Amino acid sequence: MRNAFIDELVNQASVNDRVALIVGDLGYSVVEPFAERFPEQFINAGVAEQNMMGLAAGMASEGYHVFVYSIANFPTFRCAEQIRNDVDYHCLPVTVVSVGGGLAYGSLGYSHHAVQDFGLMRLMPNMLIAAPGDPMETRACMRYLMANPQPSYLRLGKAGEPCFHSAVPTIEPGKWxxxxxxxxxxxxxxxxxxxxxxxxxxxxxxxxxxxxxxxxxxxxxxxxxxxxxxxxxxxxxxxxxxxxxxxxxxxxxxxxxxxxxxxxxxxxxxxxxxxxxxxxxxxxxxxxxxxxxxx
Amino acid sequence: MTEEFAKKIRSLSLQMVTRAKASHIGSALSITDILAVLYAKVLRVDPTQPDMPSRDRFILSKGHACVAVYAALAERDFFPALELETYGQDHSNLMNHISHKVPGVEFSTGALGHGLPFGVGKALVAKKIQADWRVFVLLSDGEMDEGSNWEALMFAAHHNLDNLVTIIDYNKLQSLTTIQKTLGLEPLADKLRAFGWSVKEVDGHNHDQLNQSLSSVPWELGKPSLLIAHTVKGKGISFMENKVEWHYRSPNAEQLAQALAELEASNA
Structure with a gap:
């Protein structure tokens, strides 16, 4: 899923220089294809999630679609108020991306178990949750979000998920x-x-x-x-x-x-x-x- | 005369909080002179085009002091001054923490520690698109307790955002008592320099000093600018100056009359 995500992001960035990827000092062996090809659109914000989300909102307010990538609870709970006040309330095109949804990082312990994130994100009135089930749905979610920039939460698994769709499906919010x-x-x-x-x-x-x-x-x-x-x-x-x-x-x-x-x-x-x-x-x-x- | 502008902001702010029985007049009076200089002399803004792409961006991070910004914007004709009378009323856009629904306001705040990271994002974009507009963020001193500000300070210096200007309203009082008794900030200027910022200190009520500093940014190429403005909470109204209680209290009719009389009698 995460490879499908970065692949779609690279495709979009190649035609849109107002797409940015901000990472919270995470994404080793995942984000490089983007970082190397679009260094001006890639930012490592360091281990500082509150500033990371606030600056993402600031960039989004100036016309960027910002993807903020980190793992498990770091881009959600750690900066929940920035998501609530800065991103969601101002209705800005920031996509919060969490890799390792659910218990994907099972052996890393409770800090890395993302099992309450839907609860947080679905409290935000303007937030669209994107939870793809396979790499094809991941691509579909990315294409929908790029075409419809808005406050959004992309919850990914890790890697190696099987494909259940033979092609990228067309999806819409709320539609099964x-x-x-x-x-x-x-x-x-x-x-x-x-x-x-x-x-x-x-x-x-x-x-x-x-x-x-x-x-x-x-x-x-x-x-x-x-x-x-x-x-x-x-x-x-x-x-x-x-x-x-x-x-x-x-x-x-x-x-x-x-x-x-x-x-x-x-x-x-x-x-x-x-x-x-x-x-x-x-x-x-x-x-x-x-x-x-x-x- | 920016001093006359400041006097008008103070007068309107006092009337707004009294009418709405609202809090935070001490905080608003503390930043009034800074705002007067910014809106009269420094910021490149156009009231007829509040969203003009080339405008300077001003962000009030201490959103509770919003009446002073609303008053400054109304005086600069961003919206009719009559709208100030709706402040704090049902369905008004002029809510008691600064609102982006008001023409000329970039960003809603209220929770502290949000304005600077947001301003950093804007300044970063200006650099990326090679625009020459600047970002000014006004913080409170108590707000410097927030870790998010220190994250943003580090980021801005690392990215050489010399188009970013931060002003700290250093009135030495926070919500319950003094800064010193809560979480001391000193040596503040040294800390900020150590974080990679170009730092100056001024009397935050001296318009010449404010204008001179804010009109000459960046002070060092490649470094963001940080102005420590030494201020007095409740400045300009004798019975409000340096009193924590005016973070909360709303003037009654008699106190308003006395405050307005003091303003009228003052030279500034």
């Missing part, structure tokens, strides 16, 4: 993307990297064998209203995310249909239990411990 048709009127709905996990459940478990598979790569406060009409088409929608259930994607979906009570019971949530907080281990081990299993 079908990955697989099912044999019943039920679907899994993922956002972000757990797409691969959800696909495994359909392929290997009894419980989800007949389910369809959808992703929702672009969502946020502004796209809640159109969700009820989508839920109505299904007898069950199980959301899947590598984020705590509290304030996560599934909770967002519940809020989206709360004015239509009969839809509430159609939504099931597969999300991480807080018991995973503080545990360390490989991503797949922690996801399982956190409850991201087919049963």
């Amino acid at each position: 993307l079908q990955v697989k048709a099912g044999a019943c009127n039920k679907t899994l709905l993922t956002t972000g990297a757990p797409l691969a996990l959800a696909n495994q459940w359909i392929e290997k478990s009894e419980q989800y064998r007949d389910y369809a598979l959808h992703t929702l790569p672009l969502w946020g406060m502004a796209t809640k209203e159109i969700q009820a009409a989508k839920i109505k088409n299904w007898s069950e929608v199980t959301t899947v995310e590598d984020h705590l259930k509290d304030a996560g994607f599934g909770s967002w979906m519940l809020e989206a249909v709360m004015d239509t009570p009969e839809l509430l019971t159609r939504i099931k949530i597969k999300a991480l239990s807080p018991k995973v907080c503080g545990m360390v281990g490989r991503q797949e081990v922690l996801n399982e411990l956190g409850g991201l299993t087919a049963v």
Whole structure:
């Protein structure tokens, strides 16, 4: 995913000199293709995330589309007020990019576990969350964001995620993307990297064998209203995310249909239990411990 | 006469906070002379084109002192002075911390430590596009407690942003008590020089000193400029000067009348 991200960014920068990449002294072996080709559009802000996000907002206010890249919680929680006040309130085209969403950095410990970031970002009224499920969706998110610069949060996995789309799909905020048709009127709905996990459940478990598979790569406060009409088409929608259930994607979906009570019971949530907080281990081990299993 | 301009800003600020029963008049009076010199002599701005691309950018990081900026902008005809009467009222754009919805205001602040990093971003762009407009950021002294400012100071010097001017309103009082009793800043000028800035100190109420310094930036090519303006919180109104309580209190009708009478009687 991160390679697809930097590849798309390089493509865009080659035709737009008002695209900038700011990193918080991170991105070794990822950002070099951009930094070497566009040194005037690349800034290493150092280990100083508050200034990094504030200066990104300042640059964006002067016509730049700024991508701010770091890992896990560093470009989000560490500079949350700068995102809230400077970027989101002023509605500036800054894309916060976090690599290692969920428990991708599982062995690095709680500081590096991004399992509350959706909760933070979906509190921002103007923020569009972009959580691609595979490298193709990553490219689709980047193309959408470049064509529609706005306050945005791009949550990436790490590297090596399998592709589920044969080509770059066309995506829109709030619109579900079908990955697989099912044999019943039920679907899994993922956002972000757990797409691969959800696909495994359909392929290997009894419980989800007949389910369809959808992703929702672009969502946020502004796209809640159109969700009820989508839920109505299904007898069950199980959301899947590598984020705590509290304030996560599934909770967002519940809020989206709360004015239509009969839809509430159609939504099931597969999300991480807080018991995973503080545990360390490989991503797949922690996801399982956190409850991201087919049963 | 920038002194007359400052007197007008003080008068309008006092009337605004009294009408709105708002706080922070001491902070506004502290920066009034700085603003008068900036808006009358230094900033290249055009009230008929608030968003003119070649304008200098001014950012008030201590957003709670906004009445003085609103008053200066209204006096410079960025918007009708009558709008000042809506300050702090329901649905007004003139909210009690500075708002970018007001013509001539670049950036909303209110939480401290945001203005300088934002200004750094603007100054960096000006360098990249080889524009000759400057960025002026006005900070409070208490605000220097914020780590984000020190991050930005380091970044600006590292990137040789000599188109960036920072002014610290050094009135030696912060929210609860003195700077000295809270988190001492001294030796402030030495610290800032050590961070790579070109530093000057002036009497923040002396218009000649302010004008001379602010009209001659950058003081050193390749270095951002930092003006430590020694000021008095509540400056110009005897019973407000150097009193922490005027960070919070709003004048009553009698106090307003006394303050306006003092202003009228003053030479400045």
